[in-house]
Amino acid sequence: MAEGRFVSYLRVSTKRQGDSGLGLEGQRKAVTDFLNGGAWSLVTEVVEVESGKRNDRPKLTEALRLCRLHNATLVIAKLDRLSRDAHFLLGLQRAGVCFVAADMPEANEMVVGIMAVVAQAERKMISSRTKVALAAAKERGVKLGGPTHHLPAQAGKAAAASASIRSGRAQSRADDLARDIAELRTEGAVSLRDLAAGLGQRGLTTPRGTAWTATAVRRVLTRIEAA
Structure with a gap:
């Protein structure tokens, strides 16, 4: 049962999702369901519209600042959705702010640290596989970089x-x-x-x-x- 003060942090990857609410409503419901019952108060909800590939997260920084100011816990909807987001995970680990994930409330700083290491390694592997795939496509005769790909x-x-x-x-x-x-x-x-x-x-x-x-x-x- 949730107790204390919370700052909710929701993130979507595109402006279109942010404008339409696509993805936000599901995250918001997960947070609401988690906080349902108990003696708690929601200081505010912070919404970030940003790609997971970028490292600058002004809204995350603001959410962490508010948590420190209000002695609040950062609550997020799904930690597994952000498991590849090394910057987010490392930010949580270093911020000195308590956090909880609605889908994995038992997660602690050690779990987040392991996830961050795995996320960094996976992003490097994805980048490497992408470069190999593009090189192979180029060898097959596919012309890359234009508005359309010419047929081999x-x-x-x-x-x-x-x-x-x-x-x-x-x-x-x-x-x-x-x-x-x-x-x-x-x-x-x-x-x-x-x-x-x-x-x-x-x-x-x-x-x-x-x-x-x-x-x-x-x-x-x-x-x-x-x-």
Whole structure:
């Protein structure tokens, strides 16, 4: 059962999350549920909108300052969510402020110290793996750094093959329609609209299953004439 004074520290990674409350409400509820019951008071709630990769945390610094001023305990929602955040963990360890995590109330300074060491090592490994992956992608022909990644040679060939298949199907469809179009012309259909109406009257649709239009008929005629 919670007792004493508390300063709540909530953090989200993006401004959009901060503006929308996405992620904050869940953290706030976890803190509220933890403090439910007992003789406690919440000095204030501090919200940080900052990426976990950055080391400057002005709101965390402010929360720790308030804890020292009010002899309060820092309460956070989820310690496991911040387990990779070495700066946060080391900050807790060095601040000389009591803290509690709603999801792990038994955690103490020793646990946080171990987490901080693991977090630093993991961040270095993630960085190393990212560099290796980027180098491998570059060797495969992927061009990095632009607004889009160009397809490597293999993917380009696959895309060309797929386009060829689609083109072949469209040509086959045009060949199938050639006889009906010739018959409609014999029956007096002159314009593209006449041909579109005639195909519709025969119960025929475009390859996509939609009604014929003058533009769709023109595409078919282009293929027939090019064959």
